[in-house]
Amino acid sequence: MKIMKKYISLLVVAIIAIFSSCTNDEIEITHATTIKVNPSGVIAPFNFELEAGELESFESGCKLRVRVLAYNEQGGLCSQNEQYLTNYAGLANCNLSLSNGTYRVIAITDVVDTNAGAKYPEYWKLSGIENLSTTRLTDAGSTGGQNKILGVASKSVNIIDGENSYTLNPEPVGALCLVWMRNMLHYSGITQFDIDMNRTSDFLEFSNDGTFTPAIDNNNGEYDWILCRFNRDDSWNNLYNYYFVLPMKNVSFRASVLQDDSWLSNIAQEQTINLEAGVEYGIILDLYDTESTQTNNVSFEVGALTSTRSVTSIKEFTVNDYNAGTLYLKDIDESKIK
Amino acid sequence: MKKLFLLAAVCMMALPSNAQVTYEEDESSQQEENFEGIAVDKRKNVVSLGLTAGVNYSSMSKYDPVDLGQKGGVGFQGGLVVAARFGKRTNGSDPGTGIFGVQMEPSFVQHTIGTNSEDIKLTYFEVPILLKFYVTPNLNIEVGPNICGSLSSSPDYIEDSNTRIATGDLKGFDLKVTAGVSYELKNGLYASLRYHLGTSDLAKNFPCKVSAASLTLGYKFNIFKF
Numbered sequence: 001m002k003i004m005k006k007y008i009s010l011l012v013v014a015i016i017a018i019f020s021s022c023t024n025d026e027i028e029i030t031h032a033t034t035i036k037v038n039p040s041g042v043i044a045p046f047n048f049e050l051e052a053g054e055l056e057s058f059e060s061g062c063k064l065r066v067r068v069l070a071y072n073e074q075g076g077l078c079s080q081n082e083q084y085l086t087n088y089a090g091l092a093n094c095n096l097s098l099s100n101g102t103y104r105v106i107a108i109t110d111v112v113d114t115n116a117g118a119k120y121p122e123y124w125k126l127s128g129i130e131n132l133s134t135t136r137l138t139d140a141g142s143t144g145g146q147n148k149i150l151g152v153a154s155k156s157v158n159i160i161d162g163e164n165s166y167t168l169n170p171e172p173v174g175a176l177c178l179v180w181m182r183n184m185l186h187y188s189g190i191t192q193f194d195i196d197m198n199r200t201s202d203f204l205e206f207s208n209d210g211t212f213t214p215a216i217d218n219n220n221g222e223y224d225w226i227l228c229r230f231n232r233d234d235s236w237n238n239l240y241n242y243y244f245v246l247p248m249k250n251v252s253f254r255a256s257v258l259q260d261d262s263w264l265s266n267i268a269q270e271q272t273i274n275l276e277a278g279v280e281y282g283i284i285l286d287l288y289d290t291e292s293t294q295t296n297n298v299s300f301e302v303g304a305l306t307s308t309r310s311v312t313s314i315k316e317f318t319v320n321d322y323n324a325g326t327l328y329l330k331d332i333d334e335s336k337i338k
Numbered sequence: 339m340k341k342l343f344l345l346a347a348v349c350m351m352a353l354p355s356n357a358q359v360t361y362e363e364d365e366s367s368q369q370e371e372n373f374e375g376i377a378v379d380k381r382k383n384v385v386s387l388g389l390t391a392g393v394n395y396s397s398m399s400k401y402d403p404v405d406l407g408q409k410g411g412v413g414f415q416g417g418l419v420v421a422a423r424f425g426k427r428t429n430g431s432d433p434g435t436g437i438f439g440v441q442m443e444p445s446f447v448q449h450t451i452g453t454n455s456e457d458i459k460l461t462y463f464e465v466p467i468l469l470k471f472y473v474t475p476n477l478n479i480e481v482g483p484n485i486c487g488s489l490s491s492s493p494d495y496i497e498d499s500n501t502r503i504a505t506g507d508l509k510g511f512d513l514k515v516t517a518g519v520s521y522e523l524k525n526g527l528y529a530s531l532r533y534h535l536g537t538s539d540l541a542k543n544f545p546c547k548v549s550a551a552s553l554t555l556g557y558k559f560n561i562f563k564f
Contacts, residue, residue: 024510027541032500097502100543161403163500 030097033157033164035068037092039085039109041169042151045278046176048305050240055146055176056088061115062147066092067108067126068168070157075132075208078103084112098159104132104210107168109151111144123148132210138203143228148244150174154210173204173212174247175275178305179228180240183288192258193230195283196223196265201246214246223254223265227283247277255285255300268300280305381563383424384434388526388558391416396449396550398458398540404501407454413550415464417445419558427475433563439470441480443556446489449548455496458505460548461489466516466534476522484514484534503544512538512548530554 049055058064064085070078081094094107112122120142128134137150151170181193199218206212230239252272256265268285275281282305289299369380397410420443425436444465451458466484473479494506518532532554536547 024508024539024541026543027507028502028504029543030502032502161501 028099030099031159031162031164033070033079033096033098033159033166035070035081035094035096035105035107036165036167037066037068037083037094037107037109037153038167038169039064039066039088039090039092039151041171042109042149043088043172045172046149046280048178048280048282050178050180055149055242058087058111058147059113061118062111062113064088064090065110065112065122066094068092068094068096069106069108069129069135070096070098070103071106071132073102073104075104077130077132080129098164100159100161102156102158104208105155105157105166105168106132106135106206106210107151107153107155107170108137109170111147111149113147120144124150132206133208135206136203137212143241143243146176146242146244149176150204150244152204152212154212156210172244172278174214174277175245176280177227177243177245177275178240178280178282179230179243180238180282180284181230182238182284182286184230184232184239185234185237186288187259190257190259190287191232193232193285194256194258194263195227195285196254196256197225197227198223198252198254199248199250200225201248204246214248216248221252223252227253245275247275249274251275253283253300253302257287267296268298271300271302273302381433382426382436383422384560384563385420385422386434386526386558386560388419388421388556389417390419390443390445390530390554390556392530392552392554394447394449394534394550394552396451396460396548398451399536399545399547399549401544401546404499405454406496406498406503407452408546409452411450411452411457413448413450413459415445415447415552415554417443419443419556421470421558423470423472427472434560435475437472439472439478441468441470442466443468443554447486447550449550451548453496454498456493458496458508459492460508461491462486462512463489464514466514466532468516470520476524478520478522479518480520480530480532481517484516486512486514488512508540508544510538510541512536514549518552526557526559528556528558530556 043056046055064087066083066085069080072078079096079098081096083092083094085092108126110122110124113120120140123140123142123144125138125140127136127138150173152173153168153170155166155168157166179195184193198221199216201214201216203215204212205215227243228241250272252270254265254270255268256263257267282301282303284301286299288297290297392415394413394415395410396413398408419441421439421441423434423436423439425438426433427435442465447462447464449460449462464484464486466482468480468482470478470480488509491505491508496503496505514534514536516532516534518530520528520530522528532552534550534552536549539545539547
C-alpha cells in the first residue's frame, strides 16, 4: 500500500513537471493591412505628348491594373491583392492579411485591355510569384504604345498588432520613346520604315531584397531587334507612336526603310544612347528635313525630351550620305499630317 | 511535445507492474477475528469504477492585442471514473472507508468561450487525477492535476478589429490545477463541484488560458477490494 502511494505520488510529480514545461505551437494570427498605391508617379515623368492627355488616358475597355504582393523575410509570398483604376489619378486600396513581422511589399501598375477577345489583354506577364527571387515581369510581345508603361514600387513594411496601413508610390521602370516618322511619303517606293536596335530587354527580374533589374540581350552589336515598324499609308505623311523600353546602356538605334523589296539600312547615321528609367526620349526620322545640313535632307535624331511639348532641344546628329538614285522624290501633302 | 507525452505514458505503464494488489475470490479467507472475536474483513482498500457526466462553465483569459469580447460559456462533459479509497475509518468499518482516496475521471470535455464574433468550442480529453480527503464519510475535498489534450477546436477562424485568428488550429496540451468538493452516497451516487485552473497558453502567440468550473454527477460501484 505504501509502495503504491509512493508510485502514485511520483507519477503525479512527473506529469506535472512534464506538462508544466510544455508550450503549444503557434497559430496563424493575421492583421488587416491596407496598402495604398498612388500610381500618379508612374506617368508624371513623361511630359511630352503630341496630343493633350493622350499619355494619361486609356482606350475604351482599358484599365490600370494595380497588383500588390507581400513577401516574408525568406522571400515567400504571403498575401496578394489586385485592384483596377480608370486613370492614373486614382488611389488603389489593396487589403492584405499578414501576421506580425517584416515583409517586402511590391506594387506593380500596368494597363490591361478588358475587351472581350482582345489580342493582347495584358502587355506584361507576371510569373514566378511564389518566391520574390523568381518573380519576373516579361514583355507579352505587343508594341503596346503608351499603354505599355510599367510602374513598380518596393517597400519594406513592419506589421504589428492592430491596424496597419502603408502607401506605395510606383515609378516607371523604363524609358518612354516617342518615335516620330516625318515626310514618309516624300519618296515613292518606300513601304516600310523601321527603327532597329542592337540590344533588347524583355523582362524584369526581382531579387530577395526587393530590387529589380532588366535582363539585357544582345548579339555582338548586331541589329537583331526592331523598336517599331511603320507601314506606308498614303493618307498620312507623318506618323508617331510611343514605345516603352526597359532601361539599357549603350543601345544603338538605326533607321531602315524598305524600298522595292530591299532594305536600306544606311540612310542615316546610327545613334547610341543610354536609356534610363523615367525619362522620355524622342526618336525622330525625317525623310525631308529642310533644316538638315545634309544634302539628302534626311535627319535622324535621338535624344531625351527635356521640355514640355517641344522637340527643339533635341540634338541634331550628322547624317550619312546615301545613294540618292534609289529614292524617288515626291511632293508631300502637308494637310494630311497626323 | 510528443516525446514528452510518450515519456509520461511509459511512466504510467510502469505503475501496474509494481502495484501490490491481491484479490481473493474466497471471501471467507479475507475474514479475521478482532480482539472481541468478531469476524472482520482484513482487506482495507476498495477500487471502484463508474460513469460521470456534467456541465461546465468555461472562461478564457484576456487576449491583450485585440479585444475579442470574450465571455464565459457552458459546455458539457462525460466519461469514466476510476477510484480507490484506502483504509478503514475505524477498525470495525468496512474496507474503503478511510480518509484518503484517489480518483481519475478520463472524460471528453467541451469548453465554450463566447467572443464578439463567434463562440470558440474546444473539445478536450481530460484526465483529472484527484487526491481526496474525506472530511466526513461522505464529504471530501479533492485536489490534483488535470491533464488535458486537445481533440478539436472550432470555428476555423474568428475575426475582430482587423485581426483574424486561426482558432481551428488551437491544438495542444494543458495542465489544469483542479480543486473542489464531492459528496458521495453509500449507494454509489456522487456529485462533485470543482474548479479547473488552466496553466498553459492555448498557443505560443495566443497567450490565453482556459479555466472552468464544473458540476458533475456520477455513479461508481466497487469492483474489488484489496
